[in-house]
Amino acid sequence: MPPEESENPPVESNAAVDTTQPSPAYPAKSVSLHTVERLSVYRRMLDELSHDGVEYIHSHELAALVGVTPAQLRRDLASFGSFGNIARGYNVYQMGQTISRIIGTDKLQTVALFGLGDLGRALLSYRGFEERGFHIAVVFDINQEKIGRVFAGRRCHGLDDIETLVPDFEIRIAILSSRPEGLQFVVDRAAAAGVRSFLNFVPKRLTTPHGCFVEYVDISAKLEKLSFLSQHRARQE
């Protein structure tokens, strides 16, 4: 399993640029995955700051708020172009917009959910997704008793609707919260219908379909990590 971390294809500016500021829009070089994860954190804090009326912020202030070093913050931001003002720092609103555009959440993204067990229903009612730019529009389950019923405003579909609904809603992202059995089949079928990436809550390793991405969320593993740390480490991380 060779990690195929090829360099980015040169991403041409596709969207209409309508910002009033001369903000750099797209990554100049390859942005590391660690950086991408931190970008989400930065954006959340920037949204809060913007909401509180803060216009400009210095790297050391924002860094302290999100818990990274100032150097790292500046490095992360520089990876897709520099736009800090030396006297006043970074424009809070503009930087938030730029990060949104880079991670692709400047427009609402339509998401599908597979599996309406306890976790699936909880994710469905979670309001946090909408405010971050994700909308669960379609839900699927294999359970005949659930198909046709409505959960949190969405009608539950059977797997046979994958081929019609995924293209119709232009779904690129799927959340997996089903039983492990048959999960690979669902993933392959969804990928064939056009889904490009999967957020997998099921504790089961998947064979990633070609051209797709899978991100794992393993809650038990996180607990085990904490268990290890409490046992073996002395101080905070």
Added chain:
Amino acid sequence: MPPEESENPPVESNAAVDTTQPSPAYPAKSVSLHTVERLSVYRRMLDELSHDGVEYIHSHELAALVGVTPAQLRRDLASFGSFGNIARGYNVYQMGQTISRIIGTDKLQTVALFGLGDLGRALLSYRGFEERGFHIAVVFDINQEKIGRVFAGRRCHGLDDIETLVPDFEIRIAILSSRPEGLQFVVDRAAAAGVRSFLNFVPKRLTTPHGCFVEYVDISAKLEKLSFLSQHRARQE
């Protein structure tokens, strides 16, 4: 915020060693956090294999099953002592036991849950924790209407019971799934009562109490990472 990743204090063997096999029990050197995360994955797969009756396995086989390189698997295992048999490979059952002991899940651990919203209730009904050695024994909420009611077999408590219940149940780990407001206060209070580590589902940065660990699970951030990848990268991760 200097990352205080001091080297491990020499962990002396504390528990009574009762294994029948001459397996090394405790990390010889500092085990990296990445290794710890993978150990959870190895153990899950080893449990499955053991259940299927597999007795021995070679590094390249197990590596393929969990999606890492054979070299990495061997390196991970070697970080807490080597116990592979050159002819037959690794003893599946013994290695699972050893990993459990290292991450501290060879005995059931009692966990508290803070916040009984949608996500909290889903976590409460999730059966996967028990089989990995974690038991949610106590649940808390600030909502007066929930206090006293029973959810999935556990009576909901108010925060005023933290100081009595945490010591009584010897709770070391807490899961946070409440609203962001007042979360820091809850964490500080729980830490003072004896909780050592926190699994935080709330999208809010915490000041880690001294001597404690906080592990963040940010689902929206994961979606944003996928969104970025679909946009900018060409192939699978």
Added chain:
DNA sequence: GTCTGTGAAGCTCTTCACAGCG
């Protein structure tokens, strides 16, 4: 003086490749 952006150093994790064993 302060702050940003960045070359360079430092550090950590991963992979290579091979000695040694069976």
Added chain:
DNA sequence: CGCTGTGAAGAGCTTCACAGAC
């Protein structure tokens, strides 16, 4: 032969520290 364990090399990420801007 093939496999494990490991020194050494490689790759990637973080931090240092300073030039340049203000």
